[in-house]
Amino acid sequence: MTGLIVLDHLVKRFGDLVAVDDVSLTVEKGEVLGFLGPNGAGKSTTMKMASGFLEPDSGSIQICGCDVATEARAAKQHLGYMPEGAPAYGEMTARGFLSFVADVRGLSGAARNTALDGAIERTGLQPVVHQTIDTLSKGFKRRVGLAQAILHDPDVLILDEPTDGLDPNQKYQVRKLIDDMAKEKAIVVSTHILEEVDAVCSRAVIIDRGKIVADSTAEQLKLKLPNHNAVAIRLSNGDLAKTKKALDGLDAVDKVETVSEGDTVSQLRAIPLNGKSIAGDVAQCLTTNAVHPEELYVEHGSLDDVFRQITTSDTGGADA
């Protein structure tokens, strides 16, 4: 099966700046792809090209098998797109705006009403449908943008920063909505909020300076971190030397470092070889040596660290 979204060697230049540099990507049905990158890395430009708003300088885009350049109308029928900031006509009511989008999309009669009611219900817009969009809170405005994108039940959804600027409750609702739709659609969500990828995405693509620098699951990305699955141990100073020596002797442990040394308690970190899980080995080793740690936990590393490690657009150099 070919993917619902196929980006093929996309290149986009703005003057001398190569905003998107040879990006190829395929998204299958059922996938929620988190599109990550620092500001200015080319996320929005790529999404604008995928939605058919911008034309690439070279390369091609297919949505559900329709070429965005040559079969624009068919491709756009299959696509729901929420631009960055969810722009909408502020003087219209929420329902009026959605009706307008339904009309332009050629929905009519019962199908139109079903689509409108469905989109309003799924995005929880019922309390504000008759309010003008200008008077809505940021969260509701964003949901109007989402409702507009899912109105015609498209096979492909492209959402540019759908949760940017929302409060935790609103974020949760938007993520739940994406999660609910994930099975029968191909969804691309751009974000620079990394917890989002953990929360909703089945796949994470990181773009930096116009190039894709990582493409895998959130879990696999974390494996790239040296500290992934490291075990941190807090213990009294008396046990320090003994424990360090014992842990060093374990096969699965790459090295042991002293994180902090206090007056009475210190902290050690056992770093595994190849990110393997070593919690069991460490626990057993401590028991064998009769060490009673005050604290013992597994470090996972956060996606933030991965992000910092592999993207350098903003800092101008690797600092992780």
Next chain:
Amino acid sequence: MRSILAIAKRELRAYFGTPIAYVFLAIFVALTGVFAFFIGGFFDRGEADLRPFFEYHPWLYLLLVPAIAMRLWSEERRSGTIELLMTLPVSISEVVIAKFLAGWAFLGIALVLTFPMWISVNILGDPDNGIIVTSYLGSFLMAGAFLAIGSAVSALTRNQVIAFVVSASVCFLFVMSGTDIVLNVFRGWLPEFLLSAISSMSFLTHFEGVSRGVIDLRDIVFYVSLICFWLFVNAVVINLKKAE
């Protein structure tokens, strides 16, 4: 076709969603009256026709139509909705046509609201209503030409004030192109046939016959092709600059 109607309908509603529409309509109706009665000497002429009323339409349009056209695209750019609109399953030309039709319909409403003039002249005398209808249609057509220019200029910028000033200036050139003010600039260094080409672009000349109720096919062709040309420019500009 249905999307054109949907977009045009939204656009027309948007005019009435702000006070601009009512201010515009009130000023338009008031000014047409002022020009006809005080400057055109409607009563002094002692003739039952609406010539003094129609004669000043090009000058009114010169200032008022750019005000109607300026927001057509600038606003779309400023608020970012252009990205939404262009990713809906419609083509650029459909959107250009829809927006033009909405603005034109609005100008049509403004013209229709001047009906008290027509009633007055019918009460006072016995005018040739055929001429009046013809003049109304001619004026409407000319308004379309002004609007097409304004719409194309509006597509160039996200700033409504710039859109207004530039399109009013371009419209001024078209209105005045038959007069010495414009022609003297070109006289001496442009060949004669280009000079006459420029002077033949004059809105005034092409409207003169129309305001007398004389419909000349050439005038209709002039305005219609002008509208088509500027809408084409409009679509090209949007296609080139939609993301800026």
